[in-house]
Amino acid sequence: NLLNSFLHHFNRTDYPSSLCACEERDQTPLHLVTNCGLVEKSVLEKSCQLLMLGNDTDNVEDLLEDPVTLLNRSRDPQFIAVCREVVELESLQLRRKIVLRKNSWCFFNSHCLMSPRRC
Secondary structure (H helix, E strand, O other): OOOOOHHHHOOOOOOOOOOOOOOOOOOOOOHHHHOOOOOHHHHHHHHHHHHHHOOOOHHHHHHHOOOOOOOOOOOOOHHHHHHHHHHOOHOOOOOOOOOOOOOOOOOOOOOOOOOOOOO
């Protein structure tokens, strides 16, 4: 996961904010496909419709509370296409990779105190 909310949780020095580029909410997968201000409204509406269908609800707010929401649609080709469209948006400034510094602590395990060479 290369989104701000995840990275900020593990390394507040290099990733000082959990906010999305839209500056409205934490940058999470669910935020990006349901209510990010940088994503076209028609794309968000389609995503929400597919999520509501797959989660047996007619209320978008019900989707925002449960992280399983995305998993329930993760194999649906239509939903995958919408997610891909969101991820490819340049305006979101999404990371494609993380570069670990040679002397940094282990990034992948918050309880690990070993250097990356030994982790």
